[in-house]
Amino acid sequence: MWDYTEKVKDHFLNPRNVGEIENADCMGEVGSLACGDALKLTLRLDEKKEKIVDAKFLTFGCASAIASSSALTEIIKGMTIDSAAKVTNQDIADYLGELPEQKMHCSVMGREALEAAIANLRTGKTGVVELEGRVVCTCFGVTETEIERVIKENSLTEVEQVTNYCKAGGGCGGCRGEIERILLRTNAAAKPTVKPSKPGRLTVMQKIKMIDETIAREIRPSLVQDGGDIELVDVEGSRVIVALRGACSSCPASPVTMKDFIQAKLREFVADDLVVEEEKQ
Amino acid sequence: MKPIYLDNNATTRVADEVVEAMMPFFTEQYGNPSSMYALGGEAGHATRHAREQVAALLNCSPDEILFTSCGTESDNTSIHGVLEVAPAKRHLITSRVEHPAVRTTCRYFREQHGYALTELPVDAKGNLSLSELESSLRDDTALVSIMHANNETGVIFPLEEIAQIVKSHGVILHTDAVQTAGKLSLDMQKLPVDLLAISGHKLHAPKGIGALYVRRGTKLPPYLKGGHQESGKRAGTENVPYIVGFGKACELAMQNMEKENTSVKALRDKLQAGLLTGCQNAYVNGDETHRLPNTANISFEFIEGESILLLLDTLGVCASSGSACTSGSLEPSHVLRAMGVPFTRAHGSIRFSLSRYTTEDEVNVVIEKLPAIIERLRSMSPFGRK
Ligand code: FES
Numbered sequence: 001m002w003d004y005t006e007k008v009k010d011h012f013l014n015p016r017n018v019g020e021i022e023n024a025d026c027m028g029e030v031g032s033l034a035c036g037d038a039l040k041l042t043l044r045l046d047e048k049k050e051k052i053v054d055a056k057f058l059t060f061g062c063a064s065a066i067a068s069s070s071a072l073t074e075i076i077k078g079m080t081i082d083s084a085a086k087v088t089n090q091d092i093a094d095y096l097g098e099l100p101e102q103k104m105h106c107s108v109m110g111r112e113a114l115e116a117a118i119a120n121l122r123t124g125k126t127g128v129v130e131l132e133g134r135v136v137c138t139c140f141g142v143t144e145t146e147i148e149r150v151i152k153e154n155s156l157t158e159v160e161q162v163t164n165y166c167k168a169g170g171g172c173g174g175c176r177g178e179i180e181r182i183l184l185r186t187n188a189a190a191k192p193t194v195k196p197s198k199p200g201r202l203t204v205m206q207k208i209k210m211i212d213e214t215i216a217r218e219i220r221p222s223l224v225q226d227g228g229d230i231e232l233v234d235v236e237g238s239r240v241i242v243a244l245r246g247a248c249s250s251c252p253a254s255p256v257t258m259k260d261f262i263q264a265k266l267r268e269f270v271a272d273d274l275v276v277e278e279e280k281q
Numbered sequence: 282m283k284p285i286y287l288d289n290n291a292t293t294r295v296a297d298e299v300v301e302a303m304m305p306f307f308t309e310q311y312g313n314p315s316s317m318y319a320l321g322g323e324a325g326h327a328t329r330h331a332r333e334q335v336a337a338l339l340n341c342s343p344d345e346i347l348f349t350s351c352g353t354e355s356d357n358t359s360i361h362g363v364l365e366v367a368p369a370k371r372h373l374i375t376s377r378v379e380h381p382a383v384r385t386t387c388r389y390f391r392e393q394h395g396y397a398l399t400e401l402p403v404d405a406k407g408n409l410s411l412s413e414l415e416s417s418l419r420d421d422t423a424l425v426s427i428m429h430a431n432n433e434t435g436v437i438f439p440l441e442e443i444a445q446i447v448k449s450h451g452v453i454l455h456t457d458a459v460q461t462a463g464k465l466s467l468d469m470q471k472l473p474v475d476l477l478a479i480s481g482h483k484l485h486a487p488k489g490i491g492a493l494y495v496r497r498g499t500k501l502p503p504y505l506k507g508g509h510q511e512s513g514k515r516a517g518t519e520n521v522p523y524i525v526g527f528g529k530a531c532e533l534a535m536q537n538m539e540k541e542n543t544s545v546k547a548l549r550d551k552l553q554a555g556l557l558t559g560c561q562n563a564y565v566n567g568d569e570t571h572r573l574p575n576t577a578n579i580s581f582e583f584i585e586g587e588s589i590l591l592l593l594d595t596l597g598v599c600a601s602s603g604s605a606c607t608s609g610s611l612e613p614s615h616v617l618r619a620m621g622v623p624f625t626r627a628h629g630s631i632r633f634s635l636s637r638y639t640t641e642d643e644v645n646v647v648i649e650k651l652p653a654i655i656e657r658l659r660s661m662s663p664f665g666r667k
Contacts, residue, residue, distance in 0.1 A: 002587075012588070012591065013592075013595065015661065018660070018661050029663070033583070033624060033625040033628070033664055034624040034625070035624075036585060036604065036605040036611070036613065036624070036628045037585065038662075038663055038664070039663070040663040058661060058662060058663040059661060059662065059663070060583065060584065060585060060661075060662040060663055060664055061585050061588070062585050062586075062587035062588055062604070063587055063588055063591050065585075066588060066661065139612075140611070163611070167611050170611030170612065171611065171612050
């Protein structure tokens with residue numbers, strides 16, 4: 001049995017603002033019967049169309065989905081559209097005290113419906129959440145954009161967390177490797193590292209030393225976390241030849257993602273003209 | 282508030298008679314059956330008696346009964362053991378609707394040891410195709426493991442026919458009979474099954490005790506290695522109090538089997554009929570003729586199982602669901618999916634499983650209160666308002 005806070009139980013047993021506003025100013029719809037949860041949010045605005053005066057929801061889903069929807073409507077009632085646009089899934093979870101980790105996707109669903117409703121108001125889009133970008137998880141129809149977003153907004157570091165927040169990876173599991181790489185990429189890009197200023201001209205020895213250090217500091221840790229490893233094989237002019245080991249070497253995405261990631265790091269910290277190549281067996 | 286417990290396929294209350302039988306073995310007759318003094322002898326005697334009681338339930342010889350810690354251990358012992366003695370045979374057959382104890386173990390052998398694995402499909406009512414079983418048997422098939430009755434839907438597989446097919450090909454047959462032991466008669470003189478797993482806590486003994494029937498002549502190396510307990514077939518000091526309790530529970534199950542198939546079944550039928558009339562868009566999952574007498578799995582469309590369970594819980598009613606939110610994964614029950622139950626129904630499926638302790642009043646409460654819960658959730662659902 002889930003460990004729900006009193007607040008979650010209260011919002012499940014006594015949900016606020018259930019229903020559908022007739023002739024609503026805008027609406028947002030997300031999820032489906034097949035997915036196991038869905039939410040339809042309708043909003044009424046003031047005369048100037050700036051402030052939310054009423055919000056109602058209809059939800060199909062588990063207790064935490066219903067509680068999250070109820071919390072969402074309570075949070076945004078009385079808010080201006082501009083402030084509502086800044087509400088995050090974490091705000092919904094915080095309002096409820098806490099959601100079990102595995103149920104965080106319920107709060108994300110709330111945020112998505114709200115966003116769709118705001119887009120419906122501002123751009124005249126239908127309000128039905130559409131998939132944006134490439135679908136990574138076909139089981140649950142989750143795109144790369146959405147995965148990157150939950151990673152950034154909630155500082156996620158593990159595949160399991162991504163599954164908890166947006167369901168991706170929770171079905172056949174076929175997309176978990178891909179999620180792992182998105183994690184790696186997103187977090188590597190986000191990590192604020194103190195950059196040693198790039199030197200001017202380098203001697204060959206200096207260059208090799210710097211490449212080696214950058215690999216050790218910026219690149220290897222993420223690969224090792226993924227069950228792989230990297231070795232510097234040779235440097236010829238601006239060509240950096242590396243060997244990928246372990247999980248990385250058999251990774252189907254390695255030619256693109258890995259190389260791009262390593263090259264970007266080396267260019268950032270060593271020299272702009274470096275080209276990374278994988279050692280040929 | 283006394284709970285209305287309708288989740289007996291998950292676990293059962295321990296019978297008072299069982300508790301009573303067990304008690305002396307904690308503080309008075311606490312000896313180790315392997316010891317040489319009288320105290321150990323008493324424990325040894327009690328264990329032998331319990332073995333006879335379990336054997337009586339299965340109509341087999343006591344030396345064909347091996348005590349384990351649970352149904353899962355019995356299943357693991359069987360699968361690991363059979364594959365170990367026939368290393369050249371690299372093929373396994375099971376069904377898509379097995380309990381995880383069998384399903385995960387078979388998949389483990391496929392993934393970690395390269396075995397070929399056939400998972401037989403079921404039809405929309407949850408029935409197995411016997412011709413498909415027959416055609417999937419190979420020369421190198423080491424083991425067929427097929428459950429007797431499904432824990433989620435209660436659908437009973439034709440074990441006798443399955444056994445005939447499998448044995449005519451000379452292949453070892455293992456059956457997880459955790460849900461049928463004590464509910465249906467199991468006569469090992471008539472059923473040519475080699476290995477059969479049963480569990481104590483499904484038939485009013487405590488959790489933490491199980492047994493494995495091993496037909497005489499079946500080679501089965503110990504899964505737990507160590508001492509010579511259980512005639513060298515399972516190491517580890519015998520859990521004497523629980524073994525005694527399990528024996529007693531089997532004896533009671535034999536006495537109550539008639540009741541199980543008449544009065545428990547009648548209550549189940551009443552509950553099912555009451556809910557189908559009381560709620561719209563409700564459907565029974567699983568074959569209604571070949572089904573355990575105590576189980577009803579019903580889908581309520583457009584709403585989600587966990588919500589139903591939590592609202593039932595506020596009334597003290599305990600049941601379970603095949604929805605994603607309660608399965609610990611994000612997908613609904615593998616059993617319902619194997620049957621092709623649409624997701625829209627799988628998410629809203631509720632399993633009620635009764636026992637001889639279920640009363641008519643309890644069933645009436647559920648029939649009376651559940652329709653309002655279903656209505657309430659549907660009025661909140663974007664799909665429920667048509
Ligand atoms: S594709 Fe993501 S879990 Fe199946």
